[in-house]
Amino acid sequence: xxxxxxxxxxxxxxxxxxxxxxxxxxxxxxxxxxxxxxxxxxxxxxxxxxxxxxxxxxxxxxxxxxxxxxxxxxxxxxxxxxxxxxxxxxxxxxxxxxxxxxxxxxxxxxxxxxxxxxxxxxxxxxxxxxxxxxxxxxxxxxxxxxxxxxxxxxxxxxxxxxxxxxxxxxxxxxxxxxxxxxxxxxxxxxxxxxxxxxxxxxxxxxxxxxxxxxxxxxxxxxxxxxxxxxxxxxxxxxxxxxxxxxxxxxxxxxxxxxxxxxxxxxxxxxxxxxxxxxxxxxxxxxxxxxxxxxxxxxxxxxxxxxxxxxxxxxxxxxxxxxxxxxxxxxxxxxxxxxxxxxxxxxxxxxxxxxxxxxxxxxxxxxxxxxxxxxxxxxxxxx
Numbered sequence: 001x002x003x004x005x006x007x008x009x010x011x012x013x014x015x016x017x018x019x020x021x022x023x024x025x026x027x028x029x030x031x032x033x034x035x036x037x038x039x040x041x042x043x044x045x046x047x048x049x050x051x052x053x054x055x056x057x058x059x060x061x062x063x064x065x066x067x068x069x070x071x072x073x074x075x076x077x078x079x080x081x082x083x084x085x086x087x088x089x090x091x092x093x094x095x096x097x098x099x100x101x102x103x104x105x106x107x108x109x110x111x112x113x114x115x116x117x118x119x120x121x122x123x124x125x126x127x128x129x130x131x132x133x134x135x136x137x138x139x140x141x142x143x144x145x146x147x148x149x150x151x152x153x154x155x156x157x158x159x160x161x162x163x164x165x166x167x168x169x170x171x172x173x174x175x176x177x178x179x180x181x182x183x184x185x186x187x188x189x190x191x192x193x194x195x196x197x198x199x200x201x202x203x204x205x206x207x208x209x210x211x212x213x214x215x216x217x218x219x220x221x222x223x224x225x226x227x228x229x230x231x232x233x234x235x236x237x238x239x240x241x242x243x244x245x246x247x248x249x250x251x252x253x254x255x256x257x258x259x260x261x262x263x264x265x266x267x268x269x270x271x272x273x274x275x276x277x278x279x280x281x282x283x284x285x286x287x288x289x290x291x292x293x294x295x296x297x298x299x300x301x302x303x304x305x306x307x308x309x310x311x312x313x314x315x316x317x318x319x320x321x322x323x324x325x326x327x328x329x330x331x332x333x334x335x336x337x338x339x340x341x342x343x344x345x346x347x348x349x350x351x352x353x354x355x356x357x358x359x360x361x362x363x364x365x366x367x368x369x370x371x372x373x374x375x376x377x378x379x380x381x382x
Contacts, residue, residue: 003132006140015110017132019100025147026076028128032286036352044159044195047237050077059084062092078107155238160216185210194236199351220252233265240267261343283307287353302346303353
């Protein structure tokens with residue numbers, strides 16, 4: 001079945017339909033990962049986006065029941081050069097095409113994804129539409145132009161949990177699959193769900209955290225009533241600027257409990273500290289982004305997925321920039337030592353991607369331990 005991808009600037013690509021029959025609008029972006037498409041499909045941070053995979057053949061290992069980052073796919077649409085119909089993997093239970101159909105995700109294959117990505121890099125990410133039901137280019141271009149962009153939209157209300165829940169699952173092992181926390185937890189942690197990925201929770205659980213996940217709109221007073229040793233600020237979709245309720249809650253938590261933020265959580269922490277953010281031309285999405293630690297000079301290869309960034313010159317003097325992206329010198333990490341808060345723009349939990357930055361979960365537990373010791377010492381000296 002024929003399908004079209006139309007961009008708001010009037011560019012149209014013709015291909016074949018994969019997944020569900022229908023139409024989908026969203027901001028058209030690209031991801032440079034060679035694999036990990038199942039984690040990408042189910043990452044809530046892609047909510048509102050049409051994701052293009054730059055690797056030419058996607059679906060080679062099929063779909064399994066384990067490699068998911070949330071309960072269901074969140075992206076608006078999926079674009080590939082070639083969708084593999086004969087996957088080969090011992091865990092595979094269905095094809096990518098069948099999975100997209102089952103989950104209602106509209107997709108397109110057979111277009112020149114290299115040309116599309118070069119176009120996005122030169123013109124910038126923009127709204128677009130995939131359709132297998134309306135094949136009139138002019139109508140689709142107009143629909144793409146009328147579709148809402150990401151700037152100024154509150155998308156986290158559409159992906160956050162409706163109610164608090166506990167989490168005990170630990171990372172996947174070849175021999176046994178996912179595990180459960182066995183040792184008594186050393187730290188009580190509240191995790192804000194702005195669109196949280198499950199592998200973040202698994203790694204926090206493995207680091208000894210007793211986790212309670214709360215909705216994005218939870219007030220600071222409600223969090224503090226749970227008496228946490230630390231608060232985690234999760235990843236999530238879209239623009240951090242309109243999320244004033246989250247910014248206010250974070251500002252009220254600063255200095256009262258250690259904070260660790262990832263991706264959107266990093267941007268929200270920066271705003272709560274007095275900084276600002278801006279939209280990148282085409283964002284960072286993939287598993288091969290080089291990031292330098294400013295103190296040590298060590299370079300990490302990181303997994304990333306964001307379309308906005310923290311403005312370096314907006315940060316107050318007390319805030320230290322700890323990590324820099326070597327491709328474009330954007331801010332990839334920051335800390336406020338006095339307020340026991342730090343964050344990174346990239347994804348140390350990977351899933352998919354390299355594991356270079358998993359040390360950051362240990363840094364969070366060390367920060368909580370130090371904060372607790374200082375608090376106890378202060379009580380002893382009182």
